[in-house]
Amino acid sequence: MNNTFYMPTKIILGENCLNDNKNLLEPLGNKALLVTGKHSSRINGSLNDVEKALKDLNIEYYLYNEVEENPSLDTINKISTLGKLKNVDFVIGIGGGSPLDASKAAAVLINNVDATITDLANTPSLSAIPVIAIPTTAGTGSETTPYSIVTDHNLRTKRGICQKVFPIISFLDPSYLINIPISIRVNTGIDALSHLIEGYLSSNANILSDSLAEKGLEYFGDCIYYLQTEKLSLNQCEKLLVASTIAGMVISQAGTSLPHGMGYALTYYKNIPHGKANGLLLKEYLNFCNDKIKVNKILSLLKFNNLDDFGTFLEGLFGEKISLSEKEIIEYSDFMANNTSKLKNHPTKVTVEDIATIYKSTL
Numbered sequence: 242m243n244n245t246f247y248m249p250t251k252i253i254l255g256e257n258c259l260n261d262n263k264n265l266l267e268p269l270g271n272k273a274l275l276v277t278g279k280h281s282s283r284i285n286g287s288l289n290d291v292e293k294a295l296k297d298l299n300i301e302y303y304l305y306n307e308v309e310e311n312p313s314l315d316t317i318n319k320i321s322t323l324g325k326l327k328n329v330d331f332v333i334g335i336g337g338g339s340p341l342d343a344s345k346a347a348a349v350l351i352n353n354v355d356a357t358i359t360d361l362a363n364t365p366s367l368s369a370i371p372v373i374a375i376p377t378t379a380g381t382g383s384e385t386t387p388y389s390i391v392t393d394h395n396l397r398t399k400r401g402i403c404q405k406v407f408p409i410i411s412f413l414d415p416s417y418l419i420n421i422p423i424s425i426r427v428n429t430g431i432d433a434l435s436h437l438i439e440g441y442l443s444s445n446a447n448i449l450s451d452s453l454a455e456k457g458l459e460y461f462g463d464c465i466y467y468l469q470t471e472k473l474s475l476n477q478c479e480k481l482l483v484a485s486t487i488a489g490m491v492i493s494q495a496g497t498s499l500p501h502g503m504g505y506a507l508t509y510y511k512n513i514p515h516g517k518a519n520g521l522l523l524k525e526y527l528n529f530c531n532d533k534i535k536v537n538k539i540l541s542l543l544k545f546n547n548l549d550d551f552g553t554f555l556e557g558l559f560g561e562k563i564s565l566s567e568k569e570i571i572e573y574s575d576f577m578a579n580n581t582s583k584l585k586n587h588p589t590k591v592t593v594e595d596i597a598t599i600y601k602s603t604l
C-alpha cells in the first residue's frame with residue numbers, strides 16, 4: 242500500500258474569508274491575472290471581492306473572463322498569452338472547475354515562456370507561477386487537486402495536463418454558492434460525490450485518503466437530501482463546499498477511475514455536463530466493483546439501504562435518460578480501454594467488454 246499523502250494547499254474557509262485574509266496575497270507580487278467564466282463570478286460577488294482586495298493592496302491586475310465550460314487548449318493559449326504579455330506574477334482562478342483548471346494550465350505556460358501547448362501533455366517537469374483558487378461551485382475540488390482537465394479538440398476528448406499544479410491558497414467562501422441554479426448545484430455536487438466514491442475505491446487509496454473519503458461521504462450523506470432544494474442556507478452551502486473540497490483532497494492522492502474516464506466521451510460527444518456524466522455511470526460502476534465491503538460502506542454513509550435505492554435517487558436527480566447507439570458504445574468503450582491512466586486506478590483488471598456492459602446497463 243502507498244502510505245503517502247501530499248496536499249500542500251493552504252485552505253481558508255468561511256464567509257468573507259478573502260477580505261479577512263487578503264494580506265496573504267501581498268507577498269505574491271505586483272501583478273495578478275484573474276481568470277474566470279463569462280458571467281457568474283460577477284453576479285455572485287467573488288470577482289468584485291477579488292478586485293477590491295487587489296485594489297486595497299495596490300496589486301495591478303488583468304482580467305480574462307471568457308473561460309468556457311470544459312476549457313479548450315485554445316483558451317489556455319489565450320490566457321497564457323495575456324499573462325506573458327503583462328508579465329504577471331501570479332494567477333487567481335475564480336469560478337467552477339473550468340476557470341480553476343484553465344488557471345493552472347495557463348500558469349505553467351506563463352512560467353515557461355518558450356513552452357507550447359504540446360508541452361502541457363509531454364513535459365511534466367515544468368512548474369507554474371503561483372495559483373490562487375476561489376471555487377464558486379461545490380464539485381470539482383480543483384481547489385485541492387493538482388489536476389487541470391482540458392479539452393483537446395485534435396484528440397476529440399478531455400484529458401489532464403501532465404504537470405501537477407496545486408493552488409498555493411484556496412479561499413472557500415460559501416456565500417458565492419447561495420444563488421447557484423439547482424441544475425448546476427446537482428451536476429457539480431454529483432461530481433464531488435463521484436470523486437469521493439472513485440477515490441475511496443481506487444487502487445491508490447490508503448488509510449489517509451480513506452479517512453477523508455469516509456468523512457466526505459458522511460458529509461455528503463447530509464447534503465444529498467437538499468441538493469434540489471430551492472433555497473439553501475449559508476451552512477448548507479458550506480457543508481457542500483467542504484464535502485467537495487475533501488473530495489478533491491481524496492483524489493489528489495487516489496485519482497479518479499472508470500466513471501470519470503467513461504464520462505469524458507459523454508461530455509465531449511453528447512454535451513452532458515461533467516458531474517452528470519459521472520453520475521449516470523455511478524450505480525453500474527458500484528455494481529461492477531468487487532470490493533463489496535467498501536461499496537456497502539459508501540451506501541451506508543450516504544444513508545441508502547441498497548444499491549437500487551441509490552440508483553433510483555440518481556435517476557430522480559437527472560430526469561430523462563440518454564441513449565447511446567451500439568456503434569457509440571463500441572467507440573466509447575474502445576476509447577476508455579486505451580485510457581491507461583484511469584484504468585490503473587481501478588483495483589482489478591477491466592476489459593473492453595466490462596466497459597461496454599457498464600455503458601449498456603446505464604444508458
Ligand code: NAP
Pocket residue numbers: 277278279280281282285308309310311312336337338339340342377378380381382383386387388389390399417418419420421422425428429432515516
Ligand atoms: P464549470 O464548467 O466551471 O461551470 C459550469 C457553469 O456554472 C458555468 O456556466 C458557470 O458560469 C456556472 N457557475 C459557476 N459558479 C456559479 C455560481 N456560483 N452561480 C451560478 N453559476 C455558476 O463547472 P464545474 O463543474 O465546476 O467544472 C467542470 C470542469 O472541471 C470540467 O472541465 C471538469 O473536467 C473539470 N474537473 C476538474 C477536476 C480537477 O481536479 N481539476 C476534477 C473534476 C472535474 P460562468 O461560465 O458564467 O462562470
Ligand code: FE
Pocket residue numbers: 381432436501515
Ligand atoms: Fe470530476
